[in-house]
Amino acid sequence: MIEVIGVQFHQAGNIYYFKPNDEEIKKGEHIIVETDKGKCVAEVVETKKKKSIEEIVLPLKKVVRKMNKDDLDYYEKLQKEEEEALEICEKKVKEHGLPMKLIGARYAFDKKFIMFYFSAEGRVDFRDLVRDLAKVFKTRIELRQIGVRDASKMMGGIGICGRRLCCSQWLRNFESVSVNMAKAQYLSLNPSKMSGLCGRLRCCLRYEKKQYEEMSEKYPNIGSRVKTPKGKGEVKNINIFTESVFVVLDESEAEIIVDITDIDNIGKNNKKNGGNDEKK
DSSP states (O other), rough: EEEEEESSSSHHHHHHHEOOOOOOOOOOOEEEEEETEEEEEEEEEEEEEEEOGSOOOOOOOBEEOOOOHHHHHHHHHHHHHHHHHHHHHHHHHHHHHOEEEEEEEEETOOOOOOEEEOOOOOOOOOHHHHHHHHHHHOSSEEEEOHHHHHHHHHHHHHHHHSOOOOOHHOOOOOOOHHHHHHHHHOOOHHHHHHHOTTTSOGGGGTTTTHHHHGGGSSSSSOOOOOTTTTTTEEEEETTTTTEEEEEETTHHHEEEEGGGOOBSSSSSSHHHTOOOOOOO
């Protein structure tokens, strides 16, 4: 077992482990760590703990120090320089006519390199751009292409729920999301309502999928045949929250709302057979 400290370089980003020093460091504090590319600022997300060799990547880089007041003042100035660098890079991108959207810029704490993050639909040949930027900033230049979901994570924003994006607040890893998850929750399949700021299906479609599937077990399939107190009909929709079913009657073609307890032939056999086992 090896003692380590876990940090993130971006909000809700991947966790990286470093060899701690003797300082008392708390979760949420900012520290300076040694990386292959230079000294960088990171936020502590896991305080000192023991990890097995299988859980970490060796050799471990070390924690340089907890940021003091001078470090914090310098870092604030560095962040302003990053904003200026991004503006310069955007101008250079336009000059070269490159099909890319810049997302952010990040300096190493010791300014040994600057990383520009961008998104693009395909591969971009930015070699000439890098040469131009190197002349301007007099340091190592790196450009990293990221996907649209990672771009939203980095830029942040407000979701359809009115809260900060999950990916930019706490969601570290993206999992696959499918339209079937929306169908399982009887949500509108309107693309504008199912999509997040990234243009992809909203990650939160995964969150309650299992609960909806469990709750819907006692309901008939949409399109199945059922018997109600007012006659037989076809299920058009269900409402799990009110425990009711929308049925179109055969004789009158009227749409009625029926309590789940007032419907016959909605057991397991009905779901498996598509609702065709109604009583004669």
